[in-house]
Amino acid sequence: MNWIVEHLWLIPALPLLAAAVLSVTARAHRRMAATLTIGAMAVSFLLAVTAFVATLGKSTAAGPWREAHNFSWLQFGTKTLQLGWVLDPLTAIMLVMVTFVSLLIFIYSVGYMGHDDNFTRFFCFLSLFAAAMLGLVIANNLLLLFMCWELVGLSSYLLIGFWYHKPGAAAAAKKAFITTRIGDVVFFLGILYLYSQAGTLLFYDQGKGCLESGILSDIFGRTTVGGMAVTTAIGLLIFCGAIGKSGQFPLHVWLPDAMEGPTPVSALIHAATMVAAGVFLVARVFPLLDPNSVGVSGPASALTVVTWIGAITAVFAACIAVAQTDIKRILAYSTVSQLGFMMMGLGVGGVAVGMFHLITHAFFKALLFLGAGSVIHGCHEEQDIRKMGGLKKFMPVTFATYAVGMMALSGVPLFFSGFWSKDEILHAAHDWPVSRWPFYLGAFGALLTAFYMTRQVCYVFYGKNRGAEKTGPGHGHQHAPHESPSVMTIPLSILAVFAVVLGFIGTPVWPWFQNYLAGTSAAFGFGEILHPEILHVLLLSTAIVAAGIGLGWWLYGRKPIESSTQVDVLEKLRPDIFILLQNKFYVDEFYDATIIRFNAWWAGFCDTLDYWVWNGAVLAVSYAVLGLSWLDRVIDEYVVNLGFDEGCRGVNRGGGWLSHLQNGRVQDYMRVIGVALAALGLLLLWGCAAS
Amino acid sequence: MISQDHLPLHYYLILSALLFAVGLAGALTRRNAILVLVGIELMLNAANLNFIAFWRYNPNPDSLIGIMFVIFSIAVAAAEAAVGLALIIRIYRHYHTINLDKMDSLKG
Amino acid sequence: MSHITPIAFAIITALTLVSAIAAMSLRHLVHCALCLAVTLAGIAALYLQLGAAFVGWAQILVYIGAVAILIVFAILLTRSSEAEPRPILSPYWGVGIAIAVLVFGVLAKAIFSSSLAGRLPPEKADPTVREIGNQLMTGYVLPLEVIGLLLTAAAIGAVIIAMKDSTSGRLASPPIVPEPAQKNARPETPPAH
Secondary structure: OHHHHHOOOHHHHHHHHHHHHHHOOOOOOHHHHHHHHHHHHHHHHHHHHHHHHHHOOOEEOOEEOOEEEEEEEEEEOOEEEEEEEEEOHHHHHHHHHHHHHHHHHHHHHHHHOOOOOOHHHHHHHHHHHHHHHHHHHHEOEHHHHHHHHHHHHHHHHHHHOOOOOOHHHHHHHHHHHHHHHHHHHHHHHHHHHHHHHHOOOEOOOOOOOOOOHHHHHHHOOOEOHHHOEHHHHHHHHHHHHHHHHOOOOOOOOHHHHHHHOOHHHHHHHHHHOHHHHHHHHHHHOHHHHOHHHHOOOOOOHHHHHHHHHHHHHHHHHHHHHHOOOEHHHHHHHHHHHHHHHHHHHHHHHOHHHHHHHHHHHHHHHHHHHHHHHHHHHHOOOOOEHHHOOOHHHHOHHHHHHHHHHHHHHHOOOOOOHHHHHHHHHHHHHHOOOOOOHHHHHHHHHHHHHHHHHHHHHHHHHOOOOOHHHOOOOOOHHHHOOOOOOHHHHHHHHHHHHHHHHHHHHOOOOOOHHHHHHHOOOOOOOHHHHHOHHHHHHHHHHHHHHHHHHHHHHHHHHOOOOOOOOOOOHHHHHOHHHHHHHHOHHHHHHHHHHHHHHHHHHHHHHHHHHHHHHHHHHHHHHHHHHHHHHHHHHHHHHHHHHHHHHHHHHHHHHHHHHHHOOOOOOHHHHHHHHHHHHHHHHHHHHHHHHHO | OOOOOOOOHHHHHHHHHHHHHHHHHHHHHEOEHHHHHHHHHHHHHHHHHHHHHHHHOOOOOOOOHHHHHHHHHHHHHHHHHHHHHHHHHHHHHHHOOOEHHHOOOOOO | OOOOOHHHHHHHHHHHHHHHHHHHHOOOHHHHHHHHHHHHHHHHHHHHHHOOHHHHHHHHHHHHHHHHHHHHHHHHHOOOOOOOOOOOEOOOHHHHHHHHHHHHHHHHHHHHOOOOOOOOOOOOOOOOHHHHHHHHHOOOHHHHHHHHHHHHHHHHHHHHHHOOOOOOOOOOOOOOOOOOOOOOOOOOOOOOO
């Protein structure tokens, strides 16, 4: 175990190396790009499994087993900044999930991006993202986590805007980056605050880490603005980062637009991993939000905020998803909604509840996205569900796996993982001492989830194929939808299997997952399921799912959709609400009118300032220099040059004048001698007279 | 002024100065080269006269320096006149004129 | 003839001066030469009056008998005896006159400011030729020999300078050197560009 802890850094390092090599590779080496990336990720996966195995079966009295490896990075003054990585159950489970899902999606991308010119660049960015995500997971220092957080954001930007010549994609990438930036700035403030209070940013440092009881009990008594505890303040600041990254309300606006990127990107980043990073962050710093979890008595009011925001997001996004027509956008809003569920789960039930749903969601949401990608690929890049239909017979494998994913997401009981994980959340919400409202909101959200997923499946897979309408006569069955190649369908099948099987590791019968995270051993007990409160919630969940699917089938499945221009059933019923939902509650427009406009005005103001004041100052200096140089030139030309030239001319003229004395005439010479004689005489006279 | 039989020295000196000036004037103003030589001869004679005058009025009775000088001066003047006139003749043969104004080929 | 009456001195002086001026200002060159001769004679008279008999007679012999005649010969040989219709004075002749006046002025001032000016002649016996000869052979033998050399050189030089050479009469041109006969003459290569 020591070996794997010491070499844990290899897990993110290998994909990073692959990315570095690919960044200087020419575009033509596609096979090399794919093999390198998939190879690196496969090795990382094996190492992750090794790490996971190393954490099995260990538990300590004070909680789960963990081992950290720290090293000094910077020294400033007398203090050293240490970075490091940690291996504990939370880390291990995330490592396995991220490497496995990434591996499957990488394999899928070989087929999906097969026709793209920038194949190599795509794999380079994917590898970079994987490296950053894995680094984030193993980080033992909040600063190192933040660095990987930023890298993940960068990779997301690069991948959303992968087709950068599409203006929509470029705008979406910018929007994603800037919106998450807002969260990240607050996150960074939280980091600074934590450092100032705790003196260290290391999580686990043999009792001296900021998440360990020593430090926590030290700071728990301090309060800050408004009587809020310091830990709560820090926790809320850090949570803002999670709001941005995990698309919680109000910073959710970037996630649906991020669907402009290629579908594997949507699957990997915006379903399974990056958006889950926010949830992971909250899980990682959970002791700050709820010191009671490590045995320090302190306020847990930050968790209330987390729960409420999660619950609101869950319902808000689910409502919007009901009225969308783009296959990926429905899934995007569904992701936002499920992330809300996860946050809610963390808030009401603790790390295990939230993380369980995160793990199961990663698999079935990735499955759904990849399946959507397969559908898009098969319908020749069509993304509007109104123009699809009847794909059940054209793409059977895709249909089967998609159905599994849909049922997992909706929470169809017993066999599908989503049921068990969502049930945990609802159960915990039901028992929340603070309020019952999150439970009601969660239940409503679950209902809507089942409803809109059924709507989507009916639109896409049932009924008559409406894709032929857009092609005129003469194109015929050449454009009929076709099944995707096996390099795409095999990952779908694998994910489908996990979407089913994973549920069984967290049931009340055998709560292995929860105990694994908590560091205790799980007992196998069938009788657990019959406890009244558990059974009560189980039955309620089942009823909700049935109601949702039934309603969906009633409205959309009974009478198949005829044409692509047919008005949606709900729109016919209540057009005003439908339009509101379809326009995403006008949140984007609101932001546009307020923040974006202010920002544009401010940028214009700064530009004017820059142009007139700073630029003016620089120009003034340059004019001064020009003036000086002009003066210099004038002096040089008129004073120095002319002086010199005049001097030379004077000498010249003098010489010319003197040469006239030599005119070759003897008598003139004699005259000069005569004058000289007179002068000599005079001189002698005066000389004699003087002496 | 002329009260005795002996004239003061400065009479002779003035005379010699006058002759010298006349000779100088002629040398400086006449165009013909021969006349310039004539002027030079006049100047030489004026100087000789000066020497003889000073010899005569020398308080030392045995000194013959003045006479010696004049003897040599006359010899030199004769030699110089000969060479100078030979040169003038040669120049006349070359330029066909002995007008001094025309002889400026040594112009600077 | 040690003393002289002032009147005689005045006459001789006037004669000398007038003929000197005439020698310098007459148009006809031969007249100038003759006036020069008269001037030289006047100066010789003055020498005699001052008691320098040898020098006086030597002056008559050499100057008048040789130099003046030489000048006449030169005048004749250079055809300057023909009357010059052109102006006889060089340009800027006023400058020359002025300079002469200036020089005279300086000399006069020098003479009058000197203490020697009013001196009277001491009683002196005229030097005999014997004494002069003695001095020439003893104290002044070196200048004598040098003068001999000088006179020799001048005589030779004057003869050579004035001698007619075979190409005289032509305008200024270098003497033509006859080219050596070229029996097997090689043709010159044409100059390359």
